[in-house]
């Protein structure tokens with residue numbers, strides 16, 4: 166045992182030494198390189214190395230480090246690390262693995278389990294040698310996301326999920342005007358005020374089962390809230406709670422705080438409404454469907470951020486549809502100052518009769534190709550442009566429209582730190598782009614900060630944590646008990662047998 170270890174260590178040292186003097190052939194790719202990653206100095210870390218971190222796609226990170234202990238800041242080659250994830254005992258398992266090269270010396274490794282396994286082994290190798298403490302062993306039953314095995318103790322779950330401590334500032338603000346929520350009158354009031362012209366879901370979660378009734382006629386988007394609430398209640402016990410989710414784009418509650426506003430949960434907030442904000446349906450869906458139905462998610466984008474800063478086209482870029490007057494004005498500006506801005510419409514719908522002036526519409530550009538440009542313009546559409554999280558995740562500097570709409574995390578972003586602000590009417594946009602061109606280092610720092618924020622704060626576990634917190638804050642204000650109302654249906658959990666083997670209540674209590 167000892168001898169084998171010593172030999173492999175010697176091999177690594179030898180391998181790393183020859184790099185110091187000259188370019189070497191990368192054993193993995195065959196390319197000549199000045200440096201390669203040193204297996205035993207590179208770092209492997211992140212929540213996906215733990216059994217109880219249950220999210221749809223588990224993830225961890227690799228930092229490539231060279232022989233001299235320096236972190237790589239560019240890619241050591243996309244095949245620098247080989248990953249094998251398999252059940253500790255038995256055969257291969259149904260596990261889908263992706264390694265995403267972030268081109269900054271780090272990788273995201275993520276994997277989706279299609280079954281549960283009694284112990285999982287994660288091997289991270291470079292040039293055939295184990296990296297850091299590889300192999301990592303996830304002991305005990307490593308459960309598939311489909312398992313309906315809610316953790317009773319919310320604090321335990323929060324700790325397993327690396328939830329941030331404290332109440333999110335947006336949630337704090339949202340609930341500050343709702344010291345109590347009277348369930349006795351809520352459903353009647355919501356139905357009479359909103360059901361006629363809007364579409365909502367009325368949910369009751371009782372004993373961790375989700376019941377739902379829809380109000381209004383355009384209710385397709387219930388699929389996002391249904392799926393997320395089912396996923397959340399599979400993972401953690403949610404307090405009994407009864408609430409409404411607005412399925413439309415616009416937040417609804419316009420009443421002032423002293424005028425008995427109703428607590429409506431919405432995917433987008435605005436400064437002239439009182440809705441309680443949830444993560445958008447877009448990020449909600451991509452959290453659930455990472456490595457599934459959705460290809461653009463907070464992690465895939467990190468591996469597709471175009472050329473390095475120095476090599477990006479020094480111009481602002483924008484594509485989108487005509488959902489707001491300012492978007493047309495942006496096109497106008499782009500025509501007047503093409504050296505600053507490349508903006509064009511990909512579709513006409515709201516302002517069809519102005520197509521002659523602002524068209525012709527141009528072909529779609531793949532989102533990843535936006536990052537060929539140094540500056541990204543985020544202009545609101547009908548409401549907040551839900552692309553902002555993805556734009557921030559790239560390594561371009563984001564210019565953000567000063568608008569009344571916001572998503573759940575905007576309250577934590579600071580102008581000139583995470584983004585460059587510009588006015589609602591675009592009147593200072595030219596000047597701001599010129600500022601960025603003249604202050605390249607500052608613009609790059611802003612790009613880095615925005616990226617760091619979303620990398621850390623918009624991972625899937627954060628989205629689960631956020632939803633639970635909103636429901637807990639809500640539940641703690643309820644007066645009266647949540648009920649199963651007439652017309653509500655029970656939403657069923659997936660029925661596949663994923664070998665979940667949940668610990669049941671009694672066994673869980675004896676474990677404590």
Ligand SMILES: *[C@@H]1O[C@H](CO)[C@@H](O)[C@H](O)[C@H]1NC(C)=O
Nearest residue numbers: 208227228230235236237271
């Ligand atoms: C090297 O990378 C790790 C992980 O990304 C980071 O924690 C550490 O601070 C970096 N070290 C230096 C010297 O930058």
Ligand SMILES: *[C@@H]1O[C@H](CO)[C@@H](O)[C@H](O)[C@H]1NC(C)=O
Nearest residue numbers: 239471472473474475476477
């Ligand atoms: C920029 O592009 C040039 C030409 O393709 C390339 O040689 C250089 O390595 C790139 N710079 C960076 C920092 O990627």
Ligand SMILES: *[C@@H]1O[C@H](CO)[C@@H](O)[C@H](O)[C@H]1NC(C)=O
Nearest residue numbers: 577614616617618619621622
């Ligand atoms: C994540 O959000 C927290 C809370 O706002 C903040 O303190 C932290 O700096 C953020 N992380 C990054 C890397 O920006």
Ligand SMILES: *[C@@H]1O[C@H](CO)[C@@H](O)[C@H](O)[C@H]1NC(C)=O
Nearest residue numbers: 665666667668669670671672
């Ligand atoms: C749950 O408890 C019941 C009765 O105590 C027991 O028969 C059953 O096997 C347990 N199930 C699991 C998955 O532990």
